[in-house]
Amino acid sequence: MQKIYELIVPVHGVVMEFGVRWGQNMSLFSNLRGIHEPFNYNRRIIGFDTFEGFPSVDERDGRLVSAGDYGVATDWKEDLDGILDFHNANAPIPHKKKFDLVVGDATKTLPDYLEKNPETIVALAYFDFDIYAPTRDCLEALLPHLTKGSVLAFDELNTPEFPGETLALKEVLGLSRYAIRREAFSPLTSYLVIE
Numbered sequence: 001m002q003k004i005y006e007l008i009v010p011v012h013g014v015v016m017e018f019g020v021r022w023g024q025n026m027s028l029f030s031n032l033r034g035i036h037e038p039f040n041y042n043r044r045i046i047g048f049d050t051f052e053g054f055p056s057v058d059e060r061d062g063r064l065v066s067a068g069d070y071g072v073a074t075d076w077k078e079d080l081d082g083i084l085d086f087h088n089a090n091a092p093i094p095h096k097k098k099f100d101l102v103v104g105d106a107t108k109t110l111p112d113y114l115e116k117n118p119e120t121i122v123a124l125a126y127f128d129f130d131i132y133a134p135t136r137d138c139l140e141a142l143l144p145h146l147t148k149g150s151v152l153a154f155d156e157l158n159t160p161e162f163p164g165e166t167l168a169l170k171e172v173l174g175l176s177r178y179a180i181r182r183e184a185f186s187p188l189t190s191y192l193v194i195e
Contacts, residue, residue, distance in 0.1 A: 001025065003183055004124065004153050004191050005032040011149040012042070013123030018106055018138050019155070020047035021070060023080040025126060030087040030099065041096045043123070046113070048106040048138075051077045055105045060132040061164040070130070077103060107137040120145050128155040132164030139172040146194050153191040 008015070015029050029045045037043060053071030084099045091098070102109045106129075114120055122145045129135045139152075146152075156162040157169065157180065169175070178192040 001028050001189070002032065004126075004151060004189075005029065005036060007151050007191075007193065008123040008149070009036050011123040011147065011151075013121035013145075013147065013150065014042075014044045014046055015124045015126070016122055016142075017045070017047045017126045017128065018049075018110075018134065019070075019128035019130065020049035020051075020080070020101065021072060021128070022076070023047070023083065025128070026080070026084060026099065026101075027087065029124075029126075030084060030091075033098070034087070034091050038092045041093045041098055044098050044100065046100045046102060048102045048104075048109060048113075049077075050105060051103060054131060056133070058132045058164060060167050061130075062161060064161050065131060077101060105134070107134050110138050110141050114141060114145065122146055122150055124151045124153065126153045126155070127165065130156050130162045130165060132168050135165050135168035136172055139168060143172075148194055150194040151191050152194070153189065155188055157188075157190045159188060 017025050020026055026045060026047045033040065033043050051072050053068040054065060056067050057065050081101060088094060088098055102113055122142055125142055127135055154165055154169065156165045158166055180190050180192050182190040
């Protein structure tokens with residue numbers, strides 16, 4: 001995550017995470033912003049999740065996932081809000097809220113978010129949905145909001161247990177158009193840079 005975040009420091013725009021679950025990456029992105037660009041209050045971190053698990057799954061998602069998988073504890077979203085509020089309150093420019101948690105099916109909430117926030121430029125989109133349909137739909141919705149240097153990162157590309165994420169990327173962007181990179185110490189996380 002450190003390497004991926006360093007790639008976006010000179011790129012204007014927000015960080016979006018798709019599939020927040022417990023919020024470890026939201027917290028990590030908040031801390032990385034504090035380390036690398038503590039005064040960049042425009043670097044909002046926006047997380048999308050149902051917090052109830054997968055709304056549905058597709059045959060392209062393999063046999064190991066079911067609707068409802070990867071939910072979290074009741075009221076966890078409120079607890080995560082508190083954690084992220086704490087980060088915000090203890091960072092420079094604390095009066096500006098620098099994160100959002102968008103609850104619901106991102107195939108519906110992302111288009112709504114982008115319609116209400118048409119100025120949005122995406123510097124980093126981190127996909128941790130694991131499954132085909134939301135990855136495909138959100139990739140398509142983000143395309144007009146990417147710029148040269150934007151980073152698209154993925155948690156389950158080339159993973160037999162979760163084939164849907166790779167199939168969505170193949171369908172929306174293709175695999176031969178961009179170099180898909182990873183770090184030697186991270187077997188799953190990969191990324192590409194829009195050039």
